[in-house]
Amino acid sequence: MNRVLAIALNTFREAVRNKVLYSLLVFAVAMIASVLLLAQVSLHEESRVTRDLGLGGIALFGVLIAIFVGVSLVYKEIDRKTVFALLPKPLHRFEFILGKFVGMAFTLLIQIALMTAVLFTALSLQGEFSGASAAILIRAIALITVEVMVITAVAVFFSTFTSPFLSGVFTLAVFIIGRSTPELTELVGKLENPALRFGFSAALELVPNLHLFYVSGSMVDGHAVSIHAAFVDWAYVGWAAGYGAAWAAVVLLFSMVVFSRRDFV
Amino acid sequence: MGDLVISSDNLQKSFRLGIFRKRVEALAGVSFAVEKNEIFGLLGPNGAGKTTFIKLLMGLIFPTAGSARVLGRPVPDLGAKQRIGFLPENPYFYDYLSCEELLDLMGRLFGLDARERRRRAGALLERVGLSRIVKESANLPLRKYSKGMLQRIGIAQALINDPELVVLDEPMSGLDPIGRREIRDLMVDLRREGKTVLFSTHILSDVELLCDRVAIIVDGKLRGSGPVDKLLSPRLLHTEVVLASGDRTEICEVAPDGDLDAVLRDALAAGKHVRSVTPRRESLEDLFMREVEAGTSRVSQS
Numbered sequence: 226m227n228r229v230l231a232i233a234l235n236t237f238r239e240a241v242r243n244k245v246l247y248s249l250l251v252f253a254v255a256m257i258a259s260v261l262l263l264a265q266v267s268l269h270e271e272s273r274v275t276r277d278l279g280l281g282g283i284a285l286f287g288v289l290i291a292i293f294v295g296v297s298l299v300y301k302e303i304d305r306k307t308v309f310a311l312l313p314k315p316l317h318r319f320e321f322i323l324g325k326f327v328g329m330a331f332t333l334l335i336q337i338a339l340m341t342a343v344l345f346t347a348l349s350l351q352g353e354f355s356g357a358s359a360a361i362l363i364r365a366i367a368l369i370t371v372e373v374m375v376i377t378a379v380a381v382f383f384s385t386f387t388s389p390f391l392s393g394v395f396t397l398a399v400f401i402i403g404r405s406t407p408e409l410t411e412l413v414g415k416l417e418n419p420a421l422r423f424g425f426s427a428a429l430e431l432v433p434n435l436h437l438f439y440v441s442g443s444m445v446d447g448h449a450v451s452i453h454a455a456f457v458d459w460a461y462v463g464w465a466a467g468y469g470a471a472w473a474a475v476v477l478l479f480s481m482v483v484f485s486r487r488d489f490v
Numbered sequence: 491m492g493d494l495v496i497s498s499d500n501l502q503k504s505f506r507l508g509i510f511r512k513r514v515e516a517l518a519g520v521s522f523a524v525e526k527n528e529i530f531g532l533l534g535p536n537g538a539g540k541t542t543f544i545k546l547l548m549g550l551i552f553p554t555a556g557s558a559r560v561l562g563r564p565v566p567d568l569g570a571k572q573r574i575g576f577l578p579e580n581p582y583f584y585d586y587l588s589c590e591e592l593l594d595l596m597g598r599l600f601g602l603d604a605r606e607r608r609r610r611a612g613a614l615l616e617r618v619g620l621s622r623i624v625k626e627s628a629n630l631p632l633r634k635y636s637k638g639m640l641q642r643i644g645i646a647q648a649l650i651n652d653p654e655l656v657v658l659d660e661p662m663s664g665l666d667p668i669g670r671r672e673i674r675d676l677m678v679d680l681r682r683e684g685k686t687v688l689f690s691t692h693i694l695s696d697v698e699l700l701c702d703r704v705a706i707i708v709d710g711k712l713r714g715s716g717p718v719d720k721l722l723s724p725r726l727l728h729t730e731v732v733l734a735s736g737d738r739t740e741i742c743e744v745a746p747d748g749d750l751d752a753v754l755r756d757a758l759a760a761g762k763h764v765r766s767v768t769p770r771r772e773s774l775e776d777l778f779m780r781e782v783e784a785g786t787s788r789v790s791q792s
Contacts, residue, residue: 227598227601228598228599228601230598231595231598231599234595235584235587235595238586238587238591239584239586242586242631243586305582306578306580306582307582307583307584308550309545309550309578309581309582310576310577310578310581310582310583310596310644310647311599312548312549312550313548313549313550313571313574313576314571314576314596314599314600315568315569315571315572315599315600315601316568316571316599317568486552488505488550488551488552489545489550489551490505490545490551
Protein backbone atom coordinates (compact mmCIF):
# COMPACT_ATOMS: atom_id res chain seq x y z
CA MET A 226 0.00 0.00 0.00
CA ASN A 227 2.88 2.36 0.79
CA ARG A 228 4.24 1.81 -2.70
CA VAL A 229 0.86 2.69 -4.26
CA LEU A 230 0.74 5.83 -2.13
CA ALA A 231 4.29 6.76 -3.17
CA ILE A 232 3.29 6.60 -6.85
CA ALA A 233 0.00 8.41 -6.10
CA LEU A 234 1.80 11.21 -4.24
CA ASN A 235 4.21 11.62 -7.13
CA THR A 236 1.35 11.73 -9.67
CA PHE A 237 -0.39 14.41 -7.62
CA ARG A 238 2.85 16.34 -7.31
CA GLU A 239 3.30 16.22 -11.08
CA ALA A 240 -0.23 17.49 -11.68
CA VAL A 241 0.32 20.39 -9.29
CA ARG A 242 3.72 21.30 -10.73
CA ASN A 243 2.48 20.99 -14.29
CA LYS A 244 -0.04 23.65 -13.33
CA VAL A 245 -3.10 21.59 -14.25
CA LEU A 246 -4.82 22.85 -11.15
CA TYR A 247 -4.39 26.43 -12.34
CA SER A 248 -7.02 25.73 -15.00
CA LEU A 249 -9.35 26.00 -12.03
CA LEU A 250 -8.53 29.65 -11.62
CA VAL A 251 -9.72 30.25 -15.17
CA PHE A 252 -12.93 28.42 -14.32
CA ALA A 253 -13.46 30.31 -11.09
CA VAL A 254 -12.83 33.73 -12.62
CA ALA A 255 -14.98 32.94 -15.66
CA MET A 256 -17.81 31.70 -13.45
CA ILE A 257 -17.83 34.62 -11.04
CA ALA A 258 -17.62 37.05 -13.96
CA SER A 259 -20.53 35.34 -15.70
CA VAL A 260 -22.59 35.34 -12.50
CA LEU A 261 -22.11 39.08 -12.10
CA LEU A 262 -22.96 39.60 -15.74
CA LEU A 263 -25.97 37.29 -15.82
CA ALA A 264 -27.34 38.76 -12.61
CA GLN A 265 -27.82 41.96 -14.59
CA VAL A 266 -29.75 40.39 -17.45
CA SER A 267 -31.68 37.45 -15.98
CA LEU A 268 -34.49 38.89 -13.93
CA HIS A 269 -35.18 36.76 -10.79
CA GLU A 270 -33.39 33.81 -12.44
CA GLU A 271 -29.90 34.52 -11.17
CA SER A 272 -29.63 31.50 -8.89
CA ARG A 273 -31.03 29.08 -11.49
CA VAL A 274 -28.53 30.31 -14.08
CA THR A 275 -25.70 30.10 -11.54
CA ARG A 276 -26.62 26.55 -10.51
CA ASP A 277 -26.97 25.35 -14.11
CA LEU A 278 -23.78 27.07 -15.15
CA GLY A 279 -21.94 25.82 -12.08
CA LEU A 280 -22.94 22.17 -12.35
CA GLY A 281 -22.39 22.14 -16.11
CA GLY A 282 -19.01 23.77 -15.61
CA ILE A 283 -17.92 21.33 -12.91
CA ALA A 284 -18.92 18.34 -15.07
CA LEU A 285 -17.33 19.76 -18.22
CA PHE A 286 -14.05 20.83 -16.56
CA GLY A 287 -13.86 17.62 -14.55
CA VAL A 288 -14.31 15.38 -17.57
CA LEU A 289 -12.04 17.49 -19.81
CA ILE A 290 -9.20 17.48 -17.27
CA ALA A 291 -9.72 13.74 -16.66
CA ILE A 292 -9.37 13.12 -20.40
CA PHE A 293 -6.51 15.53 -21.08
CA VAL A 294 -4.38 14.43 -18.14
CA GLY A 295 -5.58 10.82 -17.98
CA VAL A 296 -4.71 9.91 -21.58
CA SER A 297 -1.03 10.69 -21.09
CA LEU A 298 -0.82 9.47 -17.50
CA VAL A 299 0.78 6.11 -18.26
CA TYR A 300 1.82 6.77 -21.86
CA LYS A 301 4.10 9.62 -20.78
CA GLU A 302 5.87 7.37 -18.26
CA ILE A 303 6.68 4.90 -21.04
CA ASP A 304 7.48 7.53 -23.66
CA ARG A 305 9.81 9.47 -21.34
CA LYS A 306 11.31 6.21 -20.06
CA THR A 307 10.70 7.07 -16.42
CA VAL A 308 9.31 3.54 -15.96
CA PHE A 309 12.80 2.16 -16.61
CA ALA A 310 14.00 3.41 -13.25
CA LEU A 311 10.75 2.70 -11.41
CA LEU A 312 9.66 -0.80 -12.39
CA PRO A 313 12.95 -2.52 -11.42
CA LYS A 314 12.23 -1.29 -7.89
CA PRO A 315 10.20 -3.63 -5.64
CA LEU A 316 6.93 -2.52 -7.19
CA HIS A 317 4.28 -4.70 -8.84
CA ARG A 318 3.13 -3.38 -12.18
CA PHE A 319 -0.48 -3.34 -10.99
CA GLU A 320 0.58 -1.18 -8.03
CA PHE A 321 2.02 1.33 -10.48
CA ILE A 322 -1.29 1.58 -12.40
CA LEU A 323 -3.27 1.80 -9.17
CA GLY A 324 -0.92 4.50 -7.85
CA LYS A 325 -1.26 6.55 -11.04
CA PHE A 326 -5.06 6.29 -10.83
CA VAL A 327 -5.25 7.15 -7.13
CA GLY A 328 -2.96 10.18 -7.65
CA MET A 329 -5.04 11.40 -10.56
CA ALA A 330 -8.31 10.76 -8.71
CA PHE A 331 -7.04 12.77 -5.73
CA THR A 332 -6.05 15.63 -8.05
CA LEU A 333 -9.52 15.64 -9.60
CA LEU A 334 -11.21 15.47 -6.19
CA ILE A 335 -9.39 18.62 -5.10
CA GLN A 336 -10.32 20.33 -8.35
CA ILE A 337 -13.98 19.43 -7.96
CA ALA A 338 -13.92 20.54 -4.30
CA LEU A 339 -12.46 23.91 -5.29
CA MET A 340 -14.96 24.35 -8.12
CA THR A 341 -17.77 23.51 -5.69
CA ALA A 342 -16.47 26.15 -3.28
CA VAL A 343 -16.53 28.72 -6.09
CA LEU A 344 -20.10 27.74 -7.00
CA PHE A 345 -21.27 28.01 -3.39
CA THR A 346 -19.54 31.38 -3.02
CA ALA A 347 -21.31 32.65 -6.15
CA LEU A 348 -24.67 31.46 -4.80
CA SER A 349 -23.97 33.09 -1.42
CA LEU A 350 -23.21 36.38 -3.15
CA GLN A 351 -26.66 36.18 -4.68
CA GLY A 352 -28.21 35.37 -1.29
CA GLU A 353 -29.54 32.05 -2.64
CA PHE A 354 -27.50 29.66 -0.55
CA SER A 355 -29.30 27.47 1.97
CA GLY A 356 -28.69 24.13 3.64
CA ALA A 357 -31.37 22.40 1.59
CA SER A 358 -30.11 23.68 -1.77
CA ALA A 359 -26.55 22.84 -0.75
CA ALA A 360 -27.57 19.22 0.01
CA ILE A 361 -29.14 18.86 -3.45
CA LEU A 362 -26.11 20.39 -5.14
CA ILE A 363 -23.74 18.15 -3.20
CA ARG A 364 -25.66 15.06 -4.39
CA ALA A 365 -25.40 16.26 -7.99
CA ILE A 366 -21.69 17.00 -7.56
CA ALA A 367 -21.12 13.57 -5.96
CA LEU A 368 -22.59 11.98 -9.08
CA ILE A 369 -20.41 14.16 -11.33
CA THR A 370 -17.38 13.07 -9.28
CA VAL A 371 -18.19 9.41 -9.86
CA GLU A 372 -18.55 10.07 -13.59
CA VAL A 373 -15.18 11.84 -13.66
CA MET A 374 -13.57 8.85 -11.90
CA VAL A 375 -15.03 6.42 -14.46
CA ILE A 376 -13.72 8.60 -17.31
CA THR A 377 -10.30 8.74 -15.63
CA ALA A 378 -10.19 4.93 -15.44
CA VAL A 379 -11.15 4.70 -19.12
CA ALA A 380 -8.44 7.23 -20.06
CA VAL A 381 -5.84 5.31 -18.02
CA PHE A 382 -6.87 2.08 -19.76
CA PHE A 383 -6.32 3.49 -23.27
CA SER A 384 -3.15 5.22 -22.08
CA THR A 385 -1.56 1.82 -21.26
CA PHE A 386 -1.37 0.77 -24.90
CA THR A 387 -1.93 3.68 -27.28
CA SER A 388 -0.89 7.26 -27.94
CA PRO A 389 -2.48 10.20 -26.09
CA PHE A 390 -4.23 11.36 -29.28
CA LEU A 391 -5.94 8.02 -29.90
CA SER A 392 -6.61 7.56 -26.17
CA GLY A 393 -8.25 11.00 -26.19
CA VAL A 394 -10.43 10.14 -29.19
CA PHE A 395 -11.47 6.78 -27.69
CA THR A 396 -12.16 8.21 -24.23
CA LEU A 397 -14.17 11.09 -25.69
CA ALA A 398 -16.15 8.55 -27.73
CA VAL A 399 -16.87 6.53 -24.56
CA PHE A 400 -17.96 9.75 -22.82
CA ILE A 401 -20.32 10.82 -25.64
CA ILE A 402 -21.80 7.34 -26.10
CA GLY A 403 -22.05 6.87 -22.32
CA ARG A 404 -23.91 10.15 -21.87
CA SER A 405 -26.29 9.27 -24.73
CA THR A 406 -27.04 5.73 -23.52
CA PRO A 407 -30.86 6.19 -23.09
CA GLU A 408 -31.24 7.77 -26.54
CA LEU A 409 -29.03 5.16 -28.19
CA THR A 410 -30.84 2.30 -26.39
CA GLU A 411 -34.13 3.60 -27.74
CA LEU A 412 -32.70 3.92 -31.25
CA VAL A 413 -31.27 0.39 -31.15
CA GLY A 414 -34.65 -0.91 -29.93
CA LYS A 415 -36.25 0.42 -33.11
CA LEU A 416 -33.92 -1.57 -35.36
CA GLU A 417 -35.83 -4.20 -37.34
CA ASN A 418 -32.94 -6.55 -38.05
CA PRO A 419 -32.61 -8.75 -34.91
CA ALA A 420 -28.92 -9.45 -35.53
CA LEU A 421 -28.15 -5.75 -35.78
CA ARG A 422 -30.29 -5.05 -32.74
CA PHE A 423 -28.45 -7.69 -30.75
CA GLY A 424 -25.05 -6.47 -31.98
CA PHE A 425 -25.67 -2.82 -31.10
CA SER A 426 -27.25 -3.72 -27.75
CA ALA A 427 -24.20 -5.80 -26.89
CA ALA A 428 -21.91 -2.94 -28.00
CA LEU A 429 -23.77 -0.51 -25.73
CA GLU A 430 -23.16 -2.83 -22.80
CA LEU A 431 -19.43 -2.30 -23.33
CA VAL A 432 -19.80 1.40 -22.53
CA PRO A 433 -20.75 2.69 -19.06
CA ASN A 434 -24.11 4.42 -18.83
CA LEU A 435 -22.86 7.87 -17.88
CA HIS A 436 -26.32 9.33 -18.14
CA LEU A 437 -26.91 7.98 -14.64
CA PHE A 438 -24.48 10.54 -13.28
CA TYR A 439 -25.87 13.72 -14.80
CA VAL A 440 -29.38 13.73 -13.49
CA SER A 441 -30.35 17.37 -13.62
CA GLY A 442 -33.07 17.79 -16.23
CA SER A 443 -33.42 14.06 -16.93
CA MET A 444 -35.84 11.29 -16.11
CA VAL A 445 -35.11 8.93 -13.23
CA ASP A 446 -37.62 6.14 -12.60
CA GLY A 447 -40.21 7.95 -14.69
CA HIS A 448 -39.90 11.23 -12.73
CA ALA A 449 -38.43 14.43 -14.08
CA VAL A 450 -35.42 15.23 -12.00
CA SER A 451 -34.23 18.77 -11.62
CA ILE A 452 -32.10 20.59 -9.12
CA HIS A 453 -34.97 23.05 -8.76
CA ALA A 454 -37.72 20.59 -7.84
CA ALA A 455 -37.69 16.79 -7.50
CA PHE A 456 -34.24 15.39 -7.13
CA VAL A 457 -32.53 12.06 -6.57
CA ASP A 458 -31.97 10.94 -2.98
CA TRP A 459 -28.84 9.60 -1.33
CA ALA A 460 -29.97 6.01 -2.01
CA TYR A 461 -29.85 6.74 -5.74
CA VAL A 462 -26.46 8.44 -5.37
CA GLY A 463 -25.19 5.37 -3.52
CA TRP A 464 -26.52 2.98 -6.14
CA ALA A 465 -25.04 5.04 -9.01
CA ALA A 466 -21.73 5.35 -7.16
CA GLY A 467 -21.64 1.56 -6.80
CA TYR A 468 -22.31 1.16 -10.53
CA GLY A 469 -19.55 3.68 -11.34
CA ALA A 470 -17.08 2.10 -8.90
CA ALA A 471 -17.70 -1.34 -10.42
CA TRP A 472 -17.09 0.04 -13.92
CA ALA A 473 -13.93 1.89 -12.86
CA ALA A 474 -12.64 -1.23 -11.08
CA VAL A 475 -13.18 -3.47 -14.11
CA VAL A 476 -11.57 -0.95 -16.49
CA LEU A 477 -8.61 -0.54 -14.10
CA LEU A 478 -8.27 -4.32 -13.89
CA PHE A 479 -8.01 -4.48 -17.69
CA SER A 480 -5.42 -1.65 -17.58
CA MET A 481 -3.37 -3.66 -15.08
CA VAL A 482 -3.52 -6.79 -17.23
CA VAL A 483 -2.43 -4.91 -20.37
CA PHE A 484 0.34 -3.09 -18.49
CA SER A 485 1.64 -6.21 -16.76
CA ARG A 486 2.14 -7.97 -20.12
CA ARG A 487 3.92 -5.11 -21.86
CA ASP A 488 7.55 -5.05 -22.90
CA PHE A 489 9.23 -1.73 -22.14
CA VAL A 490 11.70 -1.49 -24.99
CA MET B 491 32.97 -21.20 -8.49
CA GLY B 492 31.42 -18.94 -5.82
CA ASP B 493 27.75 -18.13 -5.24
CA LEU B 494 25.88 -17.18 -8.38
CA VAL B 495 24.25 -13.78 -8.24
CA ILE B 496 23.02 -13.83 -11.85
CA SER B 497 22.56 -16.83 -14.08
CA SER B 498 21.02 -16.80 -17.52
CA ASP B 499 20.12 -19.96 -19.37
CA ASN B 500 19.67 -19.73 -23.15
CA LEU B 501 18.02 -16.33 -22.78
CA GLN B 502 16.33 -15.27 -26.02
CA LYS B 503 14.40 -12.19 -27.01
CA SER B 504 12.89 -11.26 -30.34
CA PHE B 505 10.73 -8.32 -31.23
CA ARG B 506 8.16 -7.84 -33.98
CA LEU B 507 8.67 -4.56 -35.74
CA GLY B 508 6.97 -2.51 -38.44
CA ILE B 509 3.69 -2.93 -40.28
CA PHE B 510 4.56 -6.46 -41.41
CA ARG B 511 5.56 -7.46 -37.86
CA LYS B 512 9.00 -8.52 -39.04
CA ARG B 513 10.76 -10.62 -36.42
CA VAL B 514 14.03 -9.16 -35.16
CA GLU B 515 16.19 -11.25 -32.88
CA ALA B 516 17.76 -9.05 -30.22
CA LEU B 517 19.19 -11.84 -28.07
CA ALA B 518 19.86 -15.34 -29.38
CA GLY B 519 20.31 -17.75 -26.51
CA VAL B 520 22.69 -16.10 -24.06
CA SER B 521 23.94 -18.19 -21.12
CA PHE B 522 26.45 -17.07 -18.51
CA ALA B 523 26.73 -16.46 -14.81
CA VAL B 524 27.91 -13.64 -12.56
CA GLU B 525 29.46 -14.60 -9.27
CA LYS B 526 29.14 -12.91 -5.91
CA ASN B 527 31.40 -9.94 -5.19
CA GLU B 528 32.84 -9.46 -8.67
CA ILE B 529 32.74 -6.64 -11.17
CA PHE B 530 31.35 -8.15 -14.33
CA GLY B 531 31.47 -6.27 -17.63
CA LEU B 532 28.99 -6.74 -20.41
CA LEU B 533 30.95 -5.74 -23.47
CA GLY B 534 29.64 -5.22 -26.97
CA PRO B 535 29.19 -2.65 -29.73
CA ASN B 536 26.11 -0.42 -29.87
CA GLY B 537 22.99 -2.44 -30.61
CA ALA B 538 24.62 -5.75 -29.63
CA GLY B 539 21.92 -6.69 -27.12
CA LYS B 540 23.52 -5.56 -23.83
CA THR B 541 20.60 -3.36 -22.80
CA THR B 542 18.10 -6.04 -23.89
CA PHE B 543 19.88 -8.51 -21.62
CA ILE B 544 19.81 -6.08 -18.69
CA LYS B 545 16.13 -5.23 -19.28
CA LEU B 546 15.32 -8.94 -19.19
CA LEU B 547 17.09 -9.26 -15.85
CA MET B 548 15.25 -6.23 -14.49
CA GLY B 549 11.83 -7.53 -15.60
CA LEU B 550 11.25 -4.64 -18.02
CA ILE B 551 10.81 -7.06 -20.92
CA PHE B 552 9.91 -10.74 -21.01
CA PRO B 553 12.05 -13.43 -22.64
CA THR B 554 10.90 -15.17 -25.81
CA ALA B 555 12.62 -18.32 -24.52
CA GLY B 556 15.10 -19.32 -21.84
CA SER B 557 15.24 -18.18 -18.25
CA ALA B 558 17.26 -16.09 -15.83
CA ARG B 559 17.75 -16.05 -12.07
CA VAL B 560 18.88 -13.08 -10.03
CA LEU B 561 19.97 -13.48 -6.41
CA GLY B 562 18.72 -17.06 -6.55
CA ARG B 563 15.20 -16.24 -7.67
CA PRO B 564 13.56 -16.43 -11.10
CA VAL B 565 13.12 -13.05 -12.83
CA PRO B 566 11.11 -10.95 -12.04
CA ASP B 567 10.83 -11.35 -8.28
CA LEU B 568 9.88 -8.66 -5.79
CA GLY B 569 12.11 -10.11 -3.06
CA ALA B 570 15.12 -10.03 -5.39
CA LYS B 571 14.28 -6.50 -6.56
CA GLN B 572 14.46 -5.37 -2.94
CA ARG B 573 18.19 -6.23 -3.04
CA ILE B 574 19.01 -4.82 -6.51
CA GLY B 575 20.13 -1.33 -7.48
CA PHE B 576 19.64 -0.36 -11.12
CA LEU B 577 20.78 2.53 -13.28
CA PRO B 578 19.07 2.58 -16.71
CA GLU B 579 20.88 3.69 -19.85
CA ASN B 580 20.62 7.47 -20.33
CA PRO B 581 18.43 7.71 -17.23
CA TYR B 582 15.25 9.75 -17.40
CA PHE B 583 13.74 10.85 -14.13
CA TYR B 584 10.76 12.99 -13.24
CA ASP B 585 12.13 16.36 -14.28
CA TYR B 586 9.75 18.31 -12.02
CA LEU B 587 11.26 16.72 -8.89
CA SER B 588 14.29 17.96 -7.03
CA CYS B 589 17.20 15.64 -6.44
CA GLU B 590 16.17 14.96 -2.83
CA GLU B 591 12.53 14.39 -3.79
CA LEU B 592 13.57 11.77 -6.36
CA LEU B 593 15.69 9.92 -3.81
CA ASP B 594 12.81 10.16 -1.32
CA LEU B 595 10.40 8.62 -3.86
CA MET B 596 12.77 5.75 -4.59
CA GLY B 597 13.37 5.21 -0.85
CA ARG B 598 9.60 5.00 -0.27
CA LEU B 599 9.34 2.24 -2.89
CA PHE B 600 11.87 0.25 -0.85
CA GLY B 601 9.79 0.80 2.29
CA LEU B 602 12.39 2.97 4.06
CA ASP B 603 11.09 5.24 6.80
CA ALA B 604 11.38 9.03 6.47
CA ARG B 605 14.43 9.35 8.74
CA GLU B 606 16.32 6.58 6.97
CA ARG B 607 15.43 8.06 3.56
CA ARG B 608 16.82 11.44 4.59
CA ARG B 609 19.97 9.88 6.05
CA ARG B 610 20.69 7.74 2.99
CA ALA B 611 19.89 10.54 0.52
CA GLY B 612 22.38 12.85 2.25
CA ALA B 613 25.11 10.20 2.32
CA LEU B 614 24.57 9.21 -1.30
CA LEU B 615 24.58 12.79 -2.60
CA GLU B 616 27.90 13.19 -0.83
CA ARG B 617 29.15 9.94 -2.33
CA VAL B 618 28.30 10.90 -5.94
CA GLY B 619 29.63 14.43 -5.50
CA LEU B 620 26.35 16.35 -5.62
CA SER B 621 25.91 17.45 -2.01
CA ARG B 622 27.42 20.92 -2.59
CA ILE B 623 25.09 21.63 -5.54
CA VAL B 624 22.07 20.36 -3.64
CA LYS B 625 22.97 22.50 -0.61
CA GLU B 626 23.28 25.59 -2.79
CA SER B 627 20.01 25.07 -4.66
CA ALA B 628 17.89 22.52 -2.80
CA ASN B 629 14.71 22.92 -4.83
CA LEU B 630 16.28 22.95 -8.29
CA PRO B 631 14.18 20.65 -10.51
CA LEU B 632 16.00 17.87 -12.34
CA ARG B 633 15.19 19.46 -15.71
CA LYS B 634 17.84 22.07 -14.90
CA TYR B 635 20.56 19.45 -14.33
CA SER B 636 23.26 18.55 -16.87
CA LYS B 637 23.55 15.07 -18.32
CA GLY B 638 26.53 14.26 -16.15
CA MET B 639 24.72 15.38 -13.01
CA LEU B 640 21.69 13.28 -13.93
CA GLN B 641 23.99 10.29 -14.35
CA ARG B 642 25.31 10.87 -10.81
CA ILE B 643 21.76 11.15 -9.45
CA GLY B 644 20.97 7.95 -11.32
CA ILE B 645 23.76 6.19 -9.50
CA ALA B 646 22.64 7.63 -6.16
CA GLN B 647 19.07 6.33 -6.66
CA ALA B 648 20.48 2.93 -7.63
CA LEU B 649 22.19 2.72 -4.24
CA ILE B 650 19.35 4.03 -2.04
CA ASN B 651 18.47 0.50 -0.84
CA ASP B 652 22.09 -0.46 -0.08
CA PRO B 653 21.80 -3.25 -2.69
CA GLU B 654 23.70 -6.53 -2.88
CA LEU B 655 23.70 -6.39 -6.68
CA VAL B 656 24.26 -3.16 -8.61
CA VAL B 657 23.35 -3.21 -12.31
CA LEU B 658 24.57 -0.22 -14.28
CA ASP B 659 23.65 0.20 -17.96
CA GLU B 660 26.34 2.34 -19.60
CA PRO B 661 27.27 4.14 -16.35
CA MET B 662 30.05 6.21 -17.95
CA SER B 663 27.74 7.71 -20.57
CA GLY B 664 27.72 11.50 -20.50
CA LEU B 665 30.48 11.80 -17.92
CA ASP B 666 33.67 13.81 -18.32
CA PRO B 667 37.03 12.11 -17.60
CA ILE B 668 36.91 13.16 -13.92
CA GLY B 669 33.37 11.84 -13.57
CA ARG B 670 34.35 8.56 -15.23
CA ARG B 671 37.25 8.16 -12.87
CA GLU B 672 34.96 8.79 -9.88
CA ILE B 673 32.44 6.21 -11.06
CA ARG B 674 35.23 3.68 -11.62
CA ASP B 675 36.45 4.31 -8.06
CA LEU B 676 32.89 3.95 -6.79
CA MET B 677 32.52 0.57 -8.51
CA VAL B 678 35.74 -0.65 -6.93
CA ASP B 679 34.48 0.61 -3.54
CA LEU B 680 31.21 -1.29 -4.04
CA ARG B 681 33.16 -4.50 -4.67
CA ARG B 682 35.22 -3.81 -1.54
CA GLU B 683 31.96 -3.51 0.41
CA GLY B 684 31.05 -7.04 -0.74
CA LYS B 685 28.60 -6.05 -3.46
CA THR B 686 28.39 -7.48 -6.96
CA VAL B 687 28.47 -5.09 -9.91
CA LEU B 688 27.25 -5.83 -13.43
CA PHE B 689 27.75 -3.05 -15.93
CA SER B 690 27.48 -2.70 -19.68
CA THR B 691 29.86 -0.69 -21.77
CA HIS B 692 31.58 -0.40 -25.09
CA ILE B 693 34.52 1.46 -23.57
CA LEU B 694 37.37 -1.06 -23.52
CA SER B 695 39.62 0.82 -21.12
CA ASP B 696 36.90 0.71 -18.43
CA VAL B 697 36.68 -3.05 -18.82
CA GLU B 698 40.44 -3.51 -18.63
CA LEU B 699 40.69 -1.34 -15.53
CA LEU B 700 37.72 -2.70 -13.62
CA CYS B 701 36.42 -6.10 -14.57
CA ASP B 702 37.11 -9.40 -12.89
CA ARG B 703 35.27 -11.09 -15.72
CA VAL B 704 33.53 -10.06 -18.93
CA ALA B 705 30.97 -11.36 -21.40
CA ILE B 706 31.24 -10.23 -25.00
CA ILE B 707 27.94 -9.91 -26.83
CA VAL B 708 27.82 -9.26 -30.58
CA ASP B 709 24.61 -9.30 -32.63
CA GLY B 710 22.67 -10.79 -29.75
CA LYS B 711 25.02 -13.73 -29.34
CA LEU B 712 27.49 -14.44 -26.57
CA ARG B 713 30.96 -14.50 -28.13
CA GLY B 714 32.79 -15.46 -24.98
CA SER B 715 32.89 -14.95 -21.24
CA GLY B 716 35.48 -15.23 -18.51
CA PRO B 717 38.45 -13.31 -17.08
CA VAL B 718 39.88 -10.86 -19.62
CA ASP B 719 43.36 -12.45 -19.66
CA LYS B 720 41.85 -15.90 -20.29
CA LEU B 721 39.82 -14.62 -23.24
CA LEU B 722 42.84 -13.02 -24.87
CA SER B 723 44.89 -15.24 -27.12
CA PRO B 724 48.42 -15.89 -25.72
CA ARG B 725 49.69 -16.09 -29.32
CA LEU B 726 52.39 -13.56 -30.25
CA LEU B 727 51.04 -11.19 -32.90
CA HIS B 728 54.34 -9.46 -33.73
CA THR B 729 57.34 -7.87 -32.08
CA GLU B 730 57.62 -4.11 -32.23
CA VAL B 731 61.15 -2.75 -32.55
CA VAL B 732 61.80 0.99 -32.08
CA LEU B 733 65.05 2.18 -33.66
CA ALA B 734 66.65 5.63 -33.60
CA SER B 735 69.28 7.22 -35.80
CA GLY B 736 70.05 10.87 -35.02
CA ASP B 737 66.73 12.71 -34.68
CA ARG B 738 64.78 10.09 -36.61
CA THR B 739 62.78 7.32 -34.95
CA GLU B 740 61.60 4.31 -36.87
CA ILE B 741 59.28 1.48 -35.83
CA CYS B 742 59.39 -1.98 -37.40
CA GLU B 743 57.07 -4.88 -36.80
CA VAL B 744 58.66 -8.32 -36.93
CA ALA B 745 56.31 -11.24 -37.62
CA PRO B 746 56.35 -14.14 -35.12
CA ASP B 747 58.19 -16.30 -37.63
CA GLY B 748 60.52 -13.43 -38.68
CA ASP B 749 64.19 -13.33 -37.76
CA LEU B 750 64.33 -10.78 -34.92
CA ASP B 751 68.08 -11.37 -34.41
CA ALA B 752 68.77 -10.46 -38.03
CA VAL B 753 66.65 -7.29 -37.81
CA LEU B 754 68.52 -6.13 -34.70
CA ARG B 755 71.92 -7.11 -36.12
CA ASP B 756 71.29 -5.20 -39.37
CA ALA B 757 70.06 -2.14 -37.46
CA LEU B 758 73.14 -2.04 -35.25
CA ALA B 759 75.41 -2.56 -38.26
CA ALA B 760 73.73 0.43 -39.95
CA GLY B 761 74.62 2.61 -36.93
CA LYS B 762 71.07 2.75 -35.50
CA HIS B 763 70.27 2.52 -31.81
CA VAL B 764 67.70 0.03 -30.46
CA ARG B 765 65.28 1.97 -28.21
CA SER B 766 62.85 -0.86 -27.40
CA VAL B 767 61.83 -4.39 -28.36
CA THR B 768 58.23 -5.19 -27.35
CA PRO B 769 56.41 -8.45 -28.05
CA ARG B 770 52.77 -7.63 -28.94
CA ARG B 771 50.10 -10.08 -27.87
CA GLU B 772 46.36 -9.74 -28.37
CA SER B 773 44.85 -6.73 -26.59
CA LEU B 774 41.24 -6.45 -25.47
CA GLU B 775 40.70 -4.15 -28.46
CA ASP B 776 42.05 -6.82 -30.82
CA LEU B 777 39.81 -9.42 -29.20
CA PHE B 778 36.80 -7.11 -29.37
CA MET B 779 37.40 -6.28 -33.04
CA ARG B 780 37.99 -9.95 -33.84
CA GLU B 781 34.66 -10.93 -32.27
CA VAL B 782 32.76 -8.04 -33.85
CA GLU B 783 34.20 -8.86 -37.29
CA ALA B 784 33.47 -12.58 -36.83
CA GLY B 785 29.90 -11.71 -35.85
CA THR B 786 29.49 -9.37 -38.80
CA SER B 787 30.85 -11.89 -41.32
CA ARG B 788 28.52 -14.58 -39.92
CA VAL B 789 25.56 -12.26 -40.33
CA SER B 790 26.52 -11.39 -43.92
CA GLN B 791 26.98 -15.08 -44.79
CA SER B 792 23.62 -16.13 -43.38
